[in-house]
Amino acid sequence: MAHPVSSALAAVGLDVGGTKILGAAVAPNGDLICSRKEPLQPELDGEDVMQTMASVAGALAIEAYEKLGLGRKNVPCLGLGIPGTLTKDGNLTFSANLKEMVGINVVSGLRGTLDTRVFASDTPIYVENDANCALIGEVALGAARGYEDVMLLTLGPGSGGALMLGGRLVRGAHGYAGEFGHMVVMPGGYRCKCGRKGCLEHYVSGTANRRVSIEDMAGWLALGLANLILAFDPGIIVIGGGFGVGVGDRLLQPVREILPGMLKEYSTEQVPKLVVAELGENAGAVGAAINAIQHVSSQAGQ
Ligand SMILES: [Zn+2]
Numbered sequence: 001m002a003h004p005v006s007s008a009l010a011a012v013g014l015d016v017g018g019t020k021i022l023g024a025a026v027a028p029n030g031d032l033i034c035s036r037k038e039p040l041q042p043e044l045d046g047e048d049v050m051q052t053m054a055s056v057a058g059a060l061a062i063e064a065y066e067k068l069g070l071g072r073k074n075v076p077c078l079g080l081g082i083p084g085t086l087t088k089d090g091n092l093t094f095s096a097n098l099k100e101m102v103g104i105n106v107v108s109g110l111r112g113t114l115d116t117r118v119f120a121s122d123t124p125i126y127v128e129n130d131a132n133c134a135l136i137g138e139v140a141l142g143a144a145r146g147y148e149d150v151m152l153l154t155l156g157p158g159s160g161g162a163l164m165l166g167g168r169l170v171r172g173a174h175g176y177a178g179e180f181g182h183m184v185v186m187p188g189g190y191r192c193k194c195g196r197k198g199c200l201e202h203y204v205s206g207t208a209n210r211r212v213s214i215e216d217m218a219g220w221l222a223l224g225l226a227n228l229i230l231a232f233d234p235g236i237i238v239i240g241g242g243f244g245v246g247v248g249d250r251l252l253q254p255v256r257e258i259l260p261g262m263l264k265e266y267s268t269e270q271v272p273k274l275v276v277a278e279l280g281e282n283a284g285a286v287g288a289a290i291n292a293i294q295h296v297s298s299q300a301g302q
Helices: 046-068 106-113 130-141 214-232 242-247 249-262 280-300
Strands: 011-016 020-026 032-039 078-082 092-094 125-129 150-154 160-165 236-240 273-276
Touching: 011 046, 011 130, 011 280, 020 046, 020 280, 032 046, 032 280, 046 106, 078 106, 078 130, 078 280, 106 125, 125 130, 125 280, 130 150, 130 160, 130 236, 130 280, 150 214, 214 236, 214 249, 236 242, 236 280, 242 249, 242 280, 249 273
Parallel strands: 011 078, 078 125, 150 236, 236 273
Antiparallel strands: 011 020, 020 032, 150 160
């Protein structure tokens, strides 16, 4: 980021994906102090992924300490974004893209793996679904500032989704809410790693099936979004994820043109804004950090 960073370190956030870990150290106002990207090899087991998470967090903390002139053990809190369904205390119960981690308690696992020379042993760790983290980031600092009814879709291998209604994240009864990428849009279509066939993800992710043109992709995405808009009536829809941010308006502009025709109930002004995630690839990591900061400050206020 071009503007000068704040002199304080508020949190380190990690966005753990199926193929890479993105990390960010952020200031209290959300300014990026430093960021990191580490590829994840497909053959790694859960323990290896945890080690990589700990090493990315450690490297970020050390870089931030050096940049800000801070001593060791000065990360106030850690936030994790994980692609999957988590219990409140951090057990990963389902993940299509991080299968090797299912059954692991991510919070206690990371706590046991962190470098004790870099982090204090009681550093609070908060975990949240990765797409929820991206939404939290975009609402706090990005494209959805000022909105309370927000839908976010990440497009790419392992697409995800998140929903905020009335300013509150919607998690559902079992934590599955927002898995928009696994809505079936083509019964009997391409097989998805979730076990179903014809999931939206395969028609809009840009990688799962290269035979889908941008025009066709726009049609699929518009169909998926129109159904979701009728269900949730968001004020804004943010498109993130590696592919979503990369393709940007080339995909979104045709979708903007198709959507009104699919939403007969809506006047032109009522069709939600459709925008690219402003925090780009770092949305999940920054959002994970902000989620942790928000937890710490809400507990301090109690
Ligand atoms: Zn699926």
